[in-house]
Amino acid sequence: MIVVVNRYLLPRGTYGMTLWPFILVRDSRLRKDPVLINHERIHLRQQLQLLIIPFYLWYGIEFGLRWLKYGNRKKAYSNLSMEREAYANETDLDYLQTFRLWSFIRYL
Incomplete structure (x- = not known):
């Protein structure tokens, strides 16, 4: 996991984004936000399980x-299966230990 701090690479109103193999965050303080980083790590795992390009x-x-x-657009984003999985499990810092293949399908 490579965390990059750069507010210019992120759309306005976005605090973090995952682009394999990077996690982009707007502010250096966000590097230490366990919930945000866990959310983005869930996306890293999703990208890896779908072999990156098919994920996108x-x-x-x-x-x-x-x-x-x-x-x-905001409602569409918040109802994406991959976002729903990440938001539902971002506070469970052990979620990736029990992460199952294609688990985002449950959130369709």
Whole structure:
């Protein structure tokens, strides 16, 4: 896990983002935020299990479909299966110890 601090690489209002193999954070203080880092580490594991490029394809297609469904980008983002899994488990700092293959499917 490589954490990069750079506020210019992130969209406005975004505190963290995972782009394999990097976790990007807006502020150096966020490097020590265990919940944010765990959320992004869950995305790293999702990306790895889907062999990285298919992760981005799935994420993009699902985002597009949800945007069409809800007509709202924020609502589409918050209903993505991969985001729902990460948000649901971000406070469980041991979640990655029990992480199962394709577990995000439960959040579709």
